[in-house]
Each structure stands twice: as C-alpha cells, then as structure tokens.
Amino acid sequence: xxxxxxxxxxxxxxxxxxxxxxxxSKVFDKLIVAVLVNPGKNPVFTLEERVQLIKDSIGDAxxxxxxxxxxxxxxxxxxxxSKIIIKGLRVVTDxxxxxxxxxxxxxxxxxxxxxFMMTNSKxxxxxxxxxxxxxxxxxxxxxxxxxxxxxxxxxKFNVRKG
Ligand code: ADP
Numbered sequence: 105x106x107x108x109x110x111x112x113x114x115x116x117x118x119x120x121x122x123x124x125x126x127x128x129s130k131v132f133d134k135l136i137v138a139v140l141v142n143p144g145k146n147p148v149f150t151l152e153e154r155v156q157l158i159k160d161s162i163g164d165a166x167x168x169x170x171x172x173x174x175x176x177x178x179x180x181x182x183x184x185x186s187k188i189i190i191k192g193l194r195v196v197t198d199x200x201x202x203x204x205x206x207x208x209x210x211x212x213x214x215x216x217x218x219x220f221m222m223t224n225s226k227x228x229x230x231x232x233x234x235x236x237x238x239x240x241x242x243x244x245x246x247x248x249x250x251x252x253x254x255x256x257x258x259x260k261f262n263v264r265k266g
Contacts, residue, residue, distance in 0.1 A: 108132040108188035108219070111177055114139050115147040116257055117158045118235055118248055120227035124192040125168065127221055134167045136184055141174035148236055148260065157257075161250045178213045189218040194228050236261075 108128060114121060114137070129135040139154050149157065151172055158170045173180040181187065189209065191202050206218035223230075230248055239245050240261045249257060 105133045106188065107134045107136065107184065107186040108190045109136045109138050109177070109181055109184060109186045110190040111138045111140055111173070113142060113145065113147060113232065114154050114158055115145075115232045116149050116154060116235065116249070116253070117161055118227070118230050118232055119250065120192065120194070120223060120230040122161055122250065123224045123227055124190065124221050125162065128190045128219075129165065129168050132188065132190075134169070135190070136169045136171055136186065137162075138177075138180065139170070139172040141172055143174075153256075157253045160252050160256075176212070178209055178216055181216060182213075187216050189216060191218055191220050192223055193220045194223045194231075 110121075110125060110128060112121065125135060125137060137158055139151060139158070141151055147154065155170055155172055162168055162170065171184075177189065181189070189206075191206070193199060193202060202218075202220065206220075209216055209218060235245055235248055235257065239257055245254060245257065
C-alpha cells in the first residue's frame with residue numbers, strides 16, 4: 105500500500121492545501137495530513153484547532169488521516185510506514201526552500217521520496233499567512249477557505265460577519 109505524508113503548518117488550512125490533499129489522495133492509497141508541532145513559530149491556531157479545521161474541511165474521506173507530529177519528519181514517516189512526502193509547489197520562491205528540504209531529507213534517509221504537485225492556478229497566490237492577514241483586517245475570505253470553517257477563522261480574529 106502506498107502511503108504518503110503531507111506535512112505542513114496548516115495555520116490555517118486553505119483551499120490551496122485542500123486541492124493538494126484531494127489530488128494526492130487520488131494518486132496514493134492513503135494520505136496522512138501531518139500537522140507540524142512548531143515550537144519555534146508562533147502559530148495563530150493551536151495544534152488542536154489546526155487539526156480540527158482540517159478534519160472539518162475534509163469530512164468523510166476513508167483514505168485520509170489527519171495527525172500531528174513533532175521532531176524529524178523522516179522519523180515520523182518511519183513510524184507511519186510511509187516513504188513518500190507530498191509537497192505543493194506554488195511560486196518560484198517555494199522551489200528553492202522545498203528543493204533544499206527534499207535534498208536534506210533524501211540525505212537523512214535515501215529511501216524517502218519527495219513528490220511535488222503543482223498548485224492549481226486558481227490557488228497559486230494563496231497562503232495561510234495571507235488568509236490570516238486579510239481575515240484580521242475584516243476582508244471576505246469566502247473564496248479561500250471552505251464555508252464550514254470560515255466562521256471559525258473569523259471568530260479567531262473577532263470579525264465574524266453573519
Ligand atoms: P503556508 O503557510 O505557506 O501555506 P504550510 O506549511 O501550511 O505553508 O504548507 C504545507 C504545504 O502546502 C507546502 O508544501 C506548501 O508548499 C503547500 N501549499 C501551501 N499553500 C498552497 C497552495 N495555495 N497551493 C499548493 N500548495 C500549497
């Protein structure tokens with residue numbers, strides 16, 4: 105069984121992430137969305153909130169698991185019996201960082217492959233930081249996140265509108 109892991113901060117999940125999740129879950133037998141416990145960063149949403157927002161967005165999808173991890177991704181992958189990392193690629197600036205990470209992980213464990221999926225052009229400019237910024241300023245985020253989690257995000261910034 106081909107199990108892949110899609111790691112990230114997901115602070116919060118966006119339609120761009122969901123597009124990658126949907127496509128990768130069709131290519132592989134099982135997909136694990138792995139939310140990174142990032143003590144260094146200061147996430148706006150707690151780990152539990154980030155996991156819950158993803159679960160709410162995905163709904164009932166038998167071959168998708170939502171989990172969290174801390175420490176080295178490759179150690180987590182061994183625990184999960186997976187050898188495939190999924191990454192989404194947006195603009196050219198993503199490439200340099202992701203290229204470095206992929207080579208580093210390959211160096212740490214040569215059995216692990218990183219597979220890149222190009223962003224859907226609709227979401228090429230979309231990032232969690234952008235959602236946070238515009239939501240906190242009271243902008244409409246309907247196009248960028250699923251309806252089911254929209255109000256939870258707006259609540260965080262105290263800008264819920266009907
Ligand atoms: P960000 O805070 O930049 O959204 P994450 O750590 O949550 O980043 O992202 C996890 C993964 O999802 C990364 O591989 C990232 O490139 C990818 N990703 C993020 N946004 C998009 C998007 N709009 N389209 C495709 N892939 C994306």
